[in-house]
Amino acid sequence: MQVRDAMTRDVRVANAHETIEQAAKLMAGxxxxxxxxxDNNRLVGMITDRDIALRAIGEGKGPQTKVHEVMxxxxxxxxxxxxxxxxxxxxxxxQLRRLPVVDRDKRLVGILSLGDIALVTTNGSAGxxxxxxxxxxxxxxxxx
Numbered sequence: 777m778q779v780r781d782a783m784t785r786d787v788r789v790a791n792a793h794e795t796i797e798q799a800a801k802l803m804a805g806x807x808x809x810x811x812x813x814x815d816n817n818r819l820v821g822m823i824t825d826r827d828i829a830l831r832a833i834g835e836g837k838g839p840q841t842k843v844h845e846v847m848x849x850x851x852x853x854x855x856x857x858x859x860x861x862x863x864x865x866x867x868x869x870x871q872l873r874r875l876p877v878v879d880r881d882k883r884l885v886g887i888l889s890l891g892d893i894a895l896v897t898t899n900g901s902a903g904x905x906x907x908x909x910x911x912x913x914x915x916x917x918x919x920x
Contacts, residue, residue, distance in 0.1 A: 783886035797839035
């Protein structure tokens, strides 16, 4: 099965120059913890609720902070024609719960989450990826 068969197609995109308050409101309205970030029709990053909590609020930045100041700019993504098994292994290896999906022209066409994978597969690949993602952390891990 290919990524395009499981991905969520209706993806909202945060603008790199909008505020984290606007991004947080969009996340709240979608009940999502992450948004792809676009600038001039290009995928330039991802912003998560964790980015807002740690890189903004945790560092004393206010709600008017721009998304591009706290987003993750090293964007990992997958292609819509890749096999889900391959992408799921990669998600576990790089410890990501969701990936933007692009076509071969690198246009954003969707987002793939572990939940999407769990809905369409019966081979346990979502669980395998989650076990890779949820590896215990370092000295300050709460799982110790």
